[in-house]
Amino acid sequence: xxxxxxxxPGSNCDRDMDVALKKFGFKNQMIWHNDQSxxxxxxxxxxxxxxxxxxxxxxxxxxxxxxxxxVIDFANSGGLVLGICNGFQILTExxxxxxxxxxxxxxxxxxxxxxxxxxxxxxxYFNNIKKDIxxxxxxHNEGNYxxxxxxxxxxxxNNQIAVTYCDQKGLENDENNPNGALKNxxxxxxxxxxxxxxxxxxxxMIDKYLSxxxxxxxxxxxxxxLK
Amino acid sequence: MKxxxxxxxxxxLKKEEFTKICELLKRTPNITxxxxxxxxxxxxxxxKSSRKHLKKLHTKGKQVIQGPGENAGVIDIGDxxxxxxxxxxxxxxxxxxxxxxxxxxxxxxxxxxxxxxARPIANLNSIHFGSPQHKKTKNLLRGVVKGIGGYGxxxxxxxxxxxxxxxxxxxxxxxxNAMTLGLVNxxxxxxxxxAGTNKPVxxxxxxxxxxxxxxxxMASATFDDKIEEKKPTVQVGDPFTEKLLLEACLELMxxxxxISIQDMGAAGLTSSSIEMASKGKLGIELDLxxxxxxxxxxxxxxxxxSESQERMLIVLEKGKENYAKKIFDKWNLDFAVIGKTTNxxxxxxLFENNKVAEIPIDLLAENSPMYDxxxxxxxxxxxxxxxxxxxxxxxxxxxxxxxxxxxxxxxKKWIWDQYDHTVMGDTIQKPGGDAGVVRIHGSKxxxxxxxxxSASYCFAHPFSGGKQVVCESWRxxxxxxxxxxxxxxxxxxxxxxxxxxxxxxxxxxxxxxxxSKYLDFPVVSGNVSFYNExxxxxxxxxxxxxxxxxxxxxxxIITMDFKKNGNIVYVIGKTEGHLDQSVFAKDFLNEKKGAxxxxxxxxxxxxxxxxxxxxxxxxxxSCHDVSLxxxxxxxxxxxxxxxxxxxxxxxxxxxxxxxxxxxxxxGRYIIEVNKSNIKKVSEILNNNxxxxxxxxxxxxxxxxxxxxxxxxxxxxxxxxxxxLRNYMDS
Numbered sequence: 001x002x003x004x005x006x007x008x009p010g011s012n013c014d015r016d017m018d019v020a021l022k023k024f025g026f027k028n029q030m031i032w033h034n035d036q037s038x039x040x041x042x043x044x045x046x047x048x049x050x051x052x053x054x055x056x057x058x059x060x061x062x063x064x065x066x067x068x069x070x071v072i073d074f075a076n077s078g079g080l081v082l083g084i085c086n087g088f089q090i091l092t093e094x095x096x097x098x099x100x101x102x103x104x105x106x107x108x109x110x111x112x113x114x115x116x117x118x119x120x121x122x123x124x125y126f127n128n129i130k131k132d133i134x135x136x137x138x139x140h141n142e143g144n145y146x147x148x149x150x151x152x153x154x155x156x157x158n159n160q161i162a163v164t165y166c167d168q169k170g171l172e173n174d175e176n177n178p179n180g181a182l183k184n185x186x187x188x189x190x191x192x193x194x195x196x197x198x199x200x201x202x203x204x205m206i207d208k209y210l211s212x213x214x215x216x217x218x219x220x221x222x223x224x225x226l227k
Numbered sequence: 228m229k230x231x232x233x234x235x236x237x238x239x240l241k242k243e244e245f246t247k248i249c250e251l252l253k254r255t256p257n258i259t260x261x262x263x264x265x266x267x268x269x270x271x272x273x274x275k276s277s278r279k280h281l282k283k284l285h286t287k288g289k290q291v292i293q294g295p296g297e298n299a300g301v302i303d304i305g306d307x308x309x310x311x312x313x314x315x316x317x318x319x320x321x322x323x324x325x326x327x328x329x330x331x332x333x334x335x336x337x338x339x340x341x342x343x344x345a346r347p348i349a350n351l352n353s354i355h356f357g358s359p360q361h362k363k364t365k366n367l368l369r370g371v372v373k374g375i376g377g378y379g380x381x382x383x384x385x386x387x388x389x390x391x392x393x394x395x396x397x398x399x400x401x402x403x404n405a406m407t408l409g410l411v412n413x414x415x416x417x418x419x420x421x422a423g424t425n426k427p428v429x430x431x432x433x434x435x436x437x438x439x440x441x442x443x444x445m446a447s448a449t450f451d452d453k454i455e456e457k458k459p460t461v462q463v464g465d466p467f468t469e470k471l472l473l474e475a476c477l478e479l480m481x482x483x484x485x486i487s488i489q490d491m492g493a494a495g496l497t498s499s500s501i502e503m504a505s506k507g508k509l510g511i512e513l514d515l516x517x518x519x520x521x522x523x524x525x526x527x528x529x530x531x532x533s534e535s536q537e538r539m540l541i542v543l544e545k546g547k548e549n550y551a552k553k554i555f556d557k558w559n560l561d562f563a564v565i566g567k568t569t570n571x572x573x574x575x576x577l578f579e580n581n582k583v584a585e586i587p588i589d590l591l592a593e594n595s596p597m598y599d600x601x602x603x604x605x606x607x608x609x610x611x612x613x614x615x616x617x618x619x620x621x622x623x624x625x626x627x628x629x630x631x632x633x634x635x636x637x638x639k640k641w642i643w644d645q646y647d648h649t650v651m652g653d654t655i656q657k658p659g660g661d662a663g664v665v666r667i668h669g670s671k672x673x674x675x676x677x678x679x680x681s682a683s684y685c686f687a688h689p690f691s692g693g694k695q696v697v698c699e700s701w702r703x704x705x706x707x708x709x710x711x712x713x714x715x716x717x718x719x720x721x722x723x724x725x726x727x728x729x730x731x732x733x734x735x736x737x738x739x740x741x742x743s744k745y746l747d748f749p750v751v752s753g754n755v756s757f758y759n760e761x762x763x764x765x766x767x768x769x770x771x772x773x774x775x776x777x778x779x780x781x782x783x784i785i786t787m788d789f790k791k792n793g794n795i796v797y798v799i800g801k802t803e804g805h806l807d808q809s810v811f812a813k814d815f816l817n818e819k820k821g822a823x824x825x826x827x828x829x830x831x832x833x834x835x836x837x838x839x840x841x842x843x844x845x846x847x848x849s850c851h852d853v854s855l856x857x858x859x860x861x862x863x864x865x866x867x868x869x870x871x872x873x874x875x876x877x878x879x880x881x882x883x884x885x886x887x888x889x890x891x892x893x894g895r896y897i898i899e900v901n902k903s904n905i906k907k908v909s910e911i912l913n914n915n916x917x918x919x920x921x922x923x924x925x926x927x928x929x930x931x932x933x934x935x936x937x938x939x940x941x942x943x944x945x946x947x948x949x950x951l952r953n954y955m956d957s
Contacts, residue, residue, distance in 0.1 A: 009467070009470075009471055009558065009559065010381070010467050010470055010471075012381075012382065012383025012470065012650060013383070013650060015651070015652075016650065016651065016652040019652055020652075048650075049383060050380075050381045050383075050466070050467060050470075052467065053381070053465070053466070053467025053468075054381075054467075055467070108373075108644070108645050109373075109376050109377075109380055109644075109645045109646075109647070110644055110645070111380075111643075111644055111645070111646060111647045111648055111649060112644055137649055139380070139647045139649060139650065141380075201649075203652065204649050204650075204652060206652075207652075209655050209666075209781060209782065209784075210649070210652065210653070210654065210655060211649055
């Protein structure tokens with residue numbers, strides 16, 4: 001299975017993602033932002049980091065970069081596009097996903113393990129994962145998801161909410177919402193559910209000696225679906 | 228501008244120094260030259276007060292590849308892997324402008340590391356603030372933490388450990404010490420020494436602006452009420468550009484194009500060009516018209532003294548210019564050939580076709596002033612006699628809860644939650660442990676690192692304090708199962724022109740030297756920060772030690788959380804009950820006098836090495852060194868981390884329980900051992916003549932000691948965890 005990780009200037013989770021994809025059997029290649037096209041892939045990943053420094057709205061410059069046209073075409077043709085953290089921000093900025101990611105409610109960068117509830121399993125990212133609650137890891141300053149009332153209704157009606165912040169038992173409330181995201185949203189899909197953006201980093205959760213292993217379930221499932 | 232003695236004094240030079248410059252040059256320098264002298268002869272760059280004493284440090288060892296004198300120290304960790312590391316202060320700028328000051332401190336130390344060809348793999352920091360009640364403390368703390376996070380998080384290097392301390396002596400001068408570890412192939416290390424004449428000198432990175440002019444001079448003077456005026460001397464950080472610079476430099480380093488490379492840190496283009504030439508015993512000629520500038524009409528003086536960040540100077544092999552330029556173009560960075568190496572042994576500067584400066588390099592480097600400043604020895608304070616009857620009236624439980632919530636003991640999660648500590652995917656011990664640990668990517672090995680300081684001990688008796696900090700660092704590394712290898716030191720002191728402050732410096736250095744020599748724990752890099760003084764009030768002497776150790780198999784790492792009910796808990800190392808200078812004495816009883824605990828280096832080494840043996844044999848379930856607060860605080864932290872309790876055994880002998888529980892005797896650890904290993908552990912401890920106490924048994928969620936203490940762990944956890952968060956929210 002072939003995957004491509006796009007490197008923007010300022011990406012900093014590109015290597016981590018490369019390690020994770022290869023660990024679970026992807027043939028991964030790294031694609032520079034200035035390249036015209038993306039080689040044939042089953043999955044494109046926009047990794048975390050601070051693309052172009054994120055001195056403007058996070059992800060906004062990356063969403064206008066040369067390579068993003070190819071990513072949009074690939075997504076529109078049904079290809080799987082995964083955006084993690086800054087990648088999620090780039091996906092909302094490029095219009096592939098609805099809404100925006102604002103600064104965290106408590107105005108601080110947050111780096112810690114969180115629990116998320118899998119809200120939809122009729123998609124290639126979560127379909128065969130047995131657990132309903134995953135322990136993942138966040139590290140961001142702008143992860144406070146927001147969208148209009150119509151948009152959230154449409155996300156809910158179409159089951160486009162992918163994961164929400166919760167506690168160990170699955171309770172979703174303000175206390176378990178690390179960044180103030182609307183409806184505790186940690187990740188969403190596009191309408192066809194081939195594009196997923198989420199703030200938590202599954203690639204940092206693939207080793208019991210590190211933060212935990214629930215990220216492995218995510219990658220194993222993804223690979224299983226693409227075989 | 229005409230250069231006179233008063234202009235020189237405005238530049239921070241002393242009258243005698245200016246006279247010496249005129250003598251050496253056999254003429255009066257012009258303003259650009261004066262700027263260069265002032266930048267190179269200030270304390271920060273010349274180490275003029277400290278050089279004599281720094282020579283006493285123990286700097287050699289089997290695993291040392293590069294000791295002090297380069298951008299950073301380098302140690303061998305086997306299999307061609309080497310760790311490059313250093314700690315550096317950014318105290319003065321952080322007090323003036325906490326966010327940018329701290330951010331550029333982190334940026335600066337990371338550049339020192341990747342300049343040597345190493346990819347940064349971990350950041351640490353030691354930060355000291357004034358009293359929590361002081362009006363500036365909260366904002367300074369918030370700004371510094373945001374600055375450290377803002378820079379490190381953006382670059383994508385995990386911040387794996389740190390230390391935060393509050394003491395009123397820092398009310399007017401906070402300390403921000405940043406440390407970075409990098410990984411390099413030991414055959415591909417880059418140095419700052421230039422070689423060969425007529426080689427192109429290349430400027431890469433950001434453009435030069437008017438920020439940070441005289442930053443190094445500012446950091447070489449004390450503060451007064453007019454510090455707001457010094458804001459323009461603070462540099463502004465751009466972590467994004469640094470990330471590009473990091474990747475571009477490492478890409479260029481994969482080839483053999485670079486002869487020498489030096490980052491433009493303190494005193495910018497001046498010190499970087501002079502250091503490269505001086506080390507290579509060469510001359511250097513720069514055409515300042517070719518330096519990429521951010522602002523218009525910058526003068527040679529401004530260009531030479533700017534401390535704009537994210538810039539590097541490279542001496543390249545001739546003919547490699549185009550190859551190198553392509554790499555920097557790819558990363559959208561400035562690249563300019565601005566000069567060449569010469570055999571003149573002078574620095575010669577051209578600007579718009581005129582020669583604007585010409586100075587023999589040895590006057591700026593090895594022949595810069597060196598002072599043998601007067602200093603005063605600190606006597607060992609007398610022992611305090613605590614009234615045992617007074618102690619009897621103290622409720623042990625209340626006392627413990629109070630101490631766990633003290634600013635210097637309480638949990639610092641509020642801080643490190645704001646640092647990305649997991650990026651790069653190799654952090655196996657996160658902040659909050661005895662030392663941070665990162666794996667060597669793709670291998671079984673891991674490196675542990677910790678930063679420590681003990682200003683109260685150093686203030687009470689600098690020589691003992693200096694020894695103690697080195698031992699503390701050594702213990703923190705051993706506690707996670709790492710073999711200590713080497714240290715870096717950041718020596719933060721007051722005004723060296725005062726005999727007392729100079730004495731504190733000299734004796735701390737001597738203490739560090741003695742301990743590091745005995746423990747074979749050499750100093751491989753470091754930095755000195757003097758003049759941490761405002762309106763005549765200096766800080767407590769604060770040498771900060773950053774230690775690095777190696778874990779050969781990361782699966783054998785030890786953490787401090789209690790693991791299993793029924794396991795036996797030992798205190799290893801002898802407890803005499805030294806209360807003087809302990810947290811209990813100083814902050815609970817308000818008795819600030821007395822001597823710090825003494826250090827027995829033989830015991831320290833013996834206990835540490837034996838414990839490593841126990842860990843290697845897999846006999847230790849958890850481990851934590853006993854430091855600030857004593858045994859009971861250490862055990863409470865192990866309970867809180869593991870969400871387990873402990874049943875403490877009745878004390879043996881006649882020792883007073885307060886002395887036993889809160890004494891800060893050195894060279895001690897607490898270990899948890901599975902019942903099936905007790906025999907082996909006691910045998911090994913006995914064979915090595917190590918004193919140990921059978922302290923208690925891991926228990927269900929309650930810390931108990933006879934009828935004196937019965938505290939649910941949740942209660943302990945709540946008082947320990949929330950002090951800082953509540954303070955910052957209040």
